[in-house]
Amino acid sequence: MINIVDGVFVLNTAQTTYIFAIDEFSHLRHLYYGAHISEPIAREMLMIPRDFIAGTSLVYDEKEYPFISLHDLPLEIATSGKGDYRNPSLEILTPREEYLDLKYLKHELDQDITLTNNLPTPHGVDQTLRVYLHDEVAKITVILQYGVFENSNVITRNIVIENHTLSPLQITKAFSFNLDVRNQDFNLITTAGGWANETHLKKQKLTSGIYLHDAKSGTSSNRHNPYYILQEEQGGLNHGYTLGVNLIYSGNHAGVVEMNPSKTIRLQSGINPDGFIYPLTREQQFQTPWAVLTVSEDGLNGVRRNFHDFVENHIISPNFAHKNRPIILNNWEGTYFNFDEKKLGKMIKQASALGCETFVLDDGWFGERNSDASSLGDWDINLKKLPHGLAYLSDLCKKNSLGFGLWVEMEMVNPNSKLYKEKPAWVLGDKSRQLTLGRHQLVLDLTREDVQNFIIEKMTDILSSADITYIKWDWNRPLSDLPPRSSIVFDYYRGFYRVMEILTKRFPHVLFEGCASGGNRFDLGILSYFPQIWSSDCTDAYERQAIQDGLLLAYPPSAVSAHVSANINHQTRRQIPLDTRIRVAMTGAFGYELDPNELTPLEEKIIVNANDFYKLHRSIIVDGDLEQIYCNHGRAYQWLSKDKKHGLIFYFNQLVDLNPQPLLIKTKDLLVGKYQLKAQSNHTMIKEFGGLLKMALPTLIKPDGKIIQHLNDHQSAEQFMKMDQPQIVIVNGDALNHGAVNFYPSWAGTGVGPHMYFYSDFGSRLYVIEYLGE
Numbered sequence: 001m002i003n004i005v006d007g008v009f010v011l012n013t014a015q016t017t018y019i020f021a022i023d024e025f026s027h028l029r030h031l032y033y034g035a036h037i038s039e040p041i042a043r044e045m046l047m048i049p050r051d052f053i054a055g056t057s058l059v060y061d062e063k064e065y066p067f068i069s070l071h072d073l074p075l076e077i078a079t080s081g082k083g084d085y086r087n088p089s090l091e092i093l094t095p096r097e098e099y100l101d102l103k104y105l106k107h108e109l110d111q112d113i114t115l116t117n118n119l120p121t122p123h124g125v126d127q128t129l130r131v132y133l134h135d136e137v138a139k140i141t142v143i144l145q146y147g148v149f150e151n152s153n154v155i156t157r158n159i160v161i162e163n164h165t166l167s168p169l170q171i172t173k174a175f176s177f178n179l180d181v182r183n184q185d186f187n188l189i190t191t192a193g194g195w196a197n198e199t200h201l202k203k204q205k206l207t208s209g210i211y212l213h214d215a216k217s218g219t220s221s222n223r224h225n226p227y228y229i230l231q232e233e234q235g236g237l238n239h240g241y242t243l244g245v246n247l248i249y250s251g252n253h254a255g256v257v258e259m260n261p262s263k264t265i266r267l268q269s270g271i272n273p274d275g276f277i278y279p280l281t282r283e284q285q286f287q288t289p290w291a292v293l294t295v296s297e298d299g300l301n302g303v304r305r306n307f308h309d310f311v312e313n314h315i316i317s318p319n320f321a322h323k324n325r326p327i328i329l330n331n332w333e334g335t336y337f338n339f340d341e342k343k344l345g346k347m348i349k350q351a352s353a354l355g356c357e358t359f360v361l362d363d364g365w366f367g368e369r370n371s372d373a374s375s376l377g378d379w380d381i382n383l384k385k386l387p388h389g390l391a392y393l394s395d396l397c398k399k400n401s402l403g404f405g406l407w408v409e410m411e412m413v414n415p416n417s418k419l420y421k422e423k424p425a426w427v428l429g430d431k432s433r434q435l436t437l438g439r440h441q442l443v444l445d446l447t448r449e450d451v452q453n454f455i456i457e458k459m460t461d462i463l464s465s466a467d468i469t470y471i472k473w474d475w476n477r478p479l480s481d482l483p484p485r486s487s488i489v490f491d492y493y494r495g496f497y498r499v500m501e502i503l504t505k506r507f508p509h510v511l512f513e514g515c516a517s518g519g520n521r522f523d524l525g526i527l528s529y530f531p532q533i534w535s536s537d538c539t540d541a542y543e544r545q546a547i548q549d550g551l552l553l554a555y556p557p558s559a560v561s562a563h564v565s566a567n568i569n570h571q572t573r574r575q576i577p578l579d580t581r582i583r584v585a586m587t588g589a590f591g592y593e594l595d596p597n598e599l600t601p602l603e604e605k606i607i608v609n610a611n612d613f614y615k616l617h618r619s620i621i622v623d624g625d626l627e628q629i630y631c632n633h634g635r636a637y638q639w640l641s642k643d644k645k646h647g648l649i650f651y652f653n654q655l656v657d658l659n660p661q662p663l664l665i666k667t668k669d670l671l672v673g674k675y676q677l678k679a680q681s682n683h684t685m686i687k688e689f690g691g692l693l694k695m696a697l698p699t700l701i702k703p704d705g706k707i708i709q710h711l712n713d714h715q716s717a718e719q720f721m722k723m724d725q726p727q728i729v730i731v732n733g734d735a736l737n738h739g740a741v742n743f744y745p746s747w748a749g750t751g752v753g754p755h756m757y758f759y760s761d762f763g764s765r766l767y768v769i770e771y772l773g774e
């Protein structure tokens with residue numbers, strides 16, 4: 001709800017309030033962003049109680065207001081030239097080489113905030129405010145747009161620049177918002193990483209100077225995801241002022257967090273000004289991407305909940321939001337390029353027998369694609385591998401009750417392809433020089449409408465050629481060979497979003513999964529068209545916990561695609577129990593990435609049970625609230641249905657704890673009545689005990705012999721030793737919330753018994769909680 005009284009703008013969501021006002025200079029002065037406060041808002045909040053001006057500060061209007069300087073005023077938009085020496089949020093080069101001083105002109109309320117330049121807009125906004133600011137000398141108008149999403153506690157912001165001069169202008173910086181907040185001894189939480197180790201969380205104390213959180217590779221990047229979080233130093237998982245920022249854009253982004261000498265904190269986010277320049281001709285408009293702001297006094301879990309609600313309710317297409325996602329079996333790590341129809345047929349049958357729901361054929365089905373060195377662009381079926389075409393495979397899937405998914409990489413071309421020979425002018429970059437390759441490929445120039453239309457029509461042909469229910473849309477190299485400053489990356493994404501807007505309208509039932517060598521383009525722009533994104537090329541369940549930890553702070557589990565892969569892991573060569581591989585993947589959009597015909601009978605059984613379990617409980621993962629919860633060793637996550645009656649606890653051990661006490665886990669927000677907490681069976685492979693088996697076996701049986709191998713392939717250690725008695729407790733919800741229950745400890749090198757867990761490093765547990773009533 002937006003209330004405007006006497007030039008004070010109050011933007012309320014269910015739990016937050018955002019306030020700014022027209023000040024004595026007709027600037028927009030920021031007043032408050034935090035937990036909901038009641039109205040009427042006292043005009044006194046506008047007052048800056050000060051009877052002096054600090055040392056070398058400039059005074060904006062000495063005659064009328066001798067004690068006010070812009071150098072520390074909280075502003076809704078920041079330009080340079082009048083004494084504000086913090087980072088400006090807007091810079092425009094005009095032929096007269098002038099600065100900008102934007103003053104309030106008018107405002108309007110609306111119900112719609114759709115941008116007209118193909119950039120994605122969140123749907124279902126409750127209310128919109130537009131405030132027009134104008135510089136009469138420069139003849140430039142800037143519109144500050146605010147979208148209020150009440151139930152998600154989100155405010156979206158962007159700016160629109162209008163050129164009312166007679167000459168062209170050049171925009172060199174246009175952040176989507178500027179927000180100046182008071183210092184609260186903040187920690188800054190960002191993500192950092194690279195290929196296969198994306199989105200690792202980083203926390204640092206905010207100190208004087210500027211922190212730049214950005215990407216310049218032509219994508220939102222695996223280096224620094226666009227979101228960032230500020231939290232008061234004393235804050236934690238469940239308490240403390242916490243402010244989250246994200247951006248609905250997939251190109252180069254920059255987030256700026258600045259503490260100036262007077263300790264005001266300035267936040268910005270938007271298109272990365274580094275490398276950017278946009279020419280704006282007479283009477284033309286420029287619109288920035290939407291930034292997303294949220295705040296909570298309930299710590300990281302509070303901001304997480306707001307972000308998740310916002311993405312699920314306003315970013316993901318309503319065709320897929322809150323809907324269960326199919327269990328995928330993807331052939332990539334099972335076969336790489338080395339497959340034929342027979343092999344895939346066997347995989348499809350086995351995937352179905354295991355209870356999977358969609359089979360995805362990854363890279364290698366088209367052109368002469370037997371390695372990553374050729375054929376991108378030649379989207380005709382490889383008849384040597386697949387003589388009966390895609391329709392045959394999709395029919396086979398249907399007969400086996402599976403959906404059929406397909407990998408594509410439509411924005412790219414290999415120089416070794418028919419397309420490149422026919423259309424060399426279609427690639428991005430300066431073609432008068434040698435173009436830079438990445439994974440042996442070049443990028444198609446999506447700023448061109450003919451290239452966009454080629455992709456749309458090719459994709460339409462592919463999707464019409466068989467019954468395809470899912471597309472994995474890959475993007476395997478960054479952009480390059482561009483001038484140091486241009487609008488090319490921005491225009492590339494406008495072209496890309498146009499392609500996706502048309503394709504998702506034409507094929508509304510197809511589940512598009514984004515991918516960019518894993519998580520090199522995991523952002524809200526992609527999620528506006530792709531309900532889920534392949535999070536990383538690393539499928540190692542230990543590394544994945546760190547990656548998914550970073551993602552799940554800002555994006556809901558349904559968006560975070562995660563698969564179980566084979567032991568030994570192909571990226572790290574680490575060995576992790578199947579239970580843990582399954583549970584880590586279940587905390588996202590769940591699936592498998594292995595050859596299902598290479599499993600032991602025991603592994604098959606575990607997977608069948610896991611799929612049944614997931615089908616029974618996945619609505620809690622898609623629709624419930626995720627919180628990281630306290631445990632005294634390792635990591636624990638809780639999912640709770642909205643009515644708080646059904647829940648799941650995933651616990652990950654990390655490294656083995658010798659001399660363990662019973663594990664302490666504190667659930668969150670359970671009701672006061674009775675709950676049943678039931679552990680799921682764990683499955684430890686008998687061979688994991690190695691030479692220890694000698695203690696329990698007759699001397700004739702060798703630990704690495706055939707008998708043990710047979711046992712290992714058919715029974716878990718828990719079953720073999722008749723210890724498969726998972727913990728069940730019936731107890732009041734508040735007892736679980738306060739950590740009064742002793743969870744079984746893990747095995748610690750000596751002794752065995754039914755009241756313990758058998759795992760070593762990378763073990764895990766899964767508990768189901770059900771409300772039994774008062």
Ligand code: GLA
Pocket residue numbers: 332362363372407474476515516517518534536537
């Ligand atoms: C990228 C993806 C992988 C796989 C390969 C295929 O690396 O991230 O999942 O699809 O391409 O070439």
